[in-house]
Amino acid sequence: MWPAAICVVAALALAAVVDVSSAQAQFVCTDASNSTGGAVAVAAGSTACGASSTAGGASGTAYGASSTASGYNALAVGASSQATNVQTTAMGFGALAIGQHASAAGAQSAATGYESTAYGYVSSATGNQTVAVGTNSSAPGWYSTAVGAASRASSDFATATGGRSTATGLASSAYGMDSYAYADSSVAVGSWAVVNAGSTSGTAVGNNTTVTGVNSTAVGAFNTVTGTNSGAFGTGQTVRGNGSYAIGDPNTLNGNGSFVLGDNNTVNGTNQTGRGDNVNVVGSNNAVAGTASAAGSSVFGSGNTVNAPNALVMANAGTVTGAGGIAIGNTVSVTGANAFAVGNNSSAGFANSAAFGNGATVTRANQQTFGTTGNTYTMAGITSSASKAAQSGTTQLVTSDGAGNLATTTLANLGIASASDLSAINGQLASINGRLDDLSSRTSKVTSGVAMAFAMAGVPTLLPNESFAVTMNYGTFERANGLAFNAALRLNQNMQFNGGIGYGPDQRVAGGRVGLRMGW
DSSP states (O other): OHHHHHHHHHHHHHHTTSOHHHHHHHSOEEETTBOOTTOEEOSTTOEEESTTOEEOSTTOEEESTTOEEOSTTOEEESTTOEEOSTTOEEESTTOEEOSTTOEEESTTOEEOSTTOEEESTTOEEOSTTOEEESTTOBOOSTTOEEESTTOEEOSTTOEEESTTOEEOSTTOEEESTTOEEOSTTOEEESTTOEEOTTOTTOEEESTTOEEESTTOEEESTTOEEESTTOEEEESSOEEESTTOEEEESSOEEESSSOEEEEESOEESTTOOTTTTTTOEEEEESOEESSSSOOTTOEEEEESOEEOSTTOEEEEESOEEOSTTOEEEEESOEEOSTTOEEESTTOEEOSTTOEEESTTOBOOSTTOEEESOTTOOOOOGGGGSHHHHHHOOSSOOEEEEOTTOOEEEEOHHHHTSOOHHHHHHHHHHHHHHHHHHHHHHHHHHHHHHHHHHHHHHTOOOOOOTTOSEEEEEEEEEETTEEEEEEEEEEEOSSSEEEEEEEEEETTTTEEEEEEEEEEOO
16 A cells, blocks of 8 residues: 555645646556556556556566566566566566566667566567677577677577677677677687688687688787688788698788798798698798799798798798708708708709708709818718728729819829739728728717707797797817707797707718707
């Protein structure tokens, strides 16, 4: 009786200044024992206030013109609001709570799913156990959540948080203004982060980042990943291909099964099919497969140009266009197929050729060139027993012209000695060679190995603001030479990975090492 009495007092007060019938039409309260003025409260413990309001459910309450509380213990507040199911709540003009235990708050909000919740103007929670918060937010999928103006979680188990965020894939999640997770099990985090439809389990984290590919990931701003099982980490990365990854900023990678670490690297920039497949690049400002295929190539360093398949480049400002070419050093050029150049400013421009040393240049196919006219040469293995055992026939002498081209001839042809003289000399030399061979065979490779070890000892030190560093080192021991290329990569704050490749030109031996540093 108390609510009805209060309403009557209010109505009498209004009647003193306005028409009594008009006051009754706008503000009328009743309960189950006193139904007047167009308000209807028919169930036990129900209350209806407002013209044409109806409280039809037990313990139901309807406040506002044309409001309806027809469910048990339902609450409808606001003109035309409706709470029609058990323990439902509708608050605001035209608010609608239909699902059992549902709640809708805000003008024209709707909570129609079981235990659904809608808060905000024109918000809609139509799936079971869903939540929609924000103006025009929508959660039609079961167990979905939409938070933010115009946010939408339309699939089951989807979550959209942020203005205009959209999660349409099954169990997808979108966080941030204008984030979009269109694929099943996808995650988009950041303004304009997008995981496109069909990109199941795709992840896009960062502003203006886009993923189009199953199981692919992009982390950082302005990254684009197109392809299955691929990833981009950094800023401004573009990855097109399956099973490919780019780390740094910015890099362009168009190929399958490829990897780029560093900045400003481009692999297959024109995106020609197959040109950039199975390529590995570590460094900066490298251009790979720009004009021809570089499939299967590996590039380490800076400023290299590689347009050849199956090439190996460990250089700065190197150029390789010969298939299967190997370039090591600074400003190295390898244009012949299966050619090899080691040393700064060295060049191997013919098929199956090799240039060793600073400034070494080959001039014909199948040629091996060592150094320049300013160099001296030492070949410790020439006196080894293995070299002696490999000889057959008449002993020859090595000759050279002014350009350093080598050939052989006999002493007889030179008119220096007869065959008997040579035989006597050879007998004496054989005794000496036997002893020298034994010593040389034991020490030659050891000294080269020590020189290589010295060279590989130069592990790069990563400064606090560095994530990757490389060094090229030279070592020597007992006149043996060793070259090494070392690299270090920061995996995270506490772990660093390092490795090195060494080469001993005297014995033509190579070695390597890897290491992992952890600190706390």
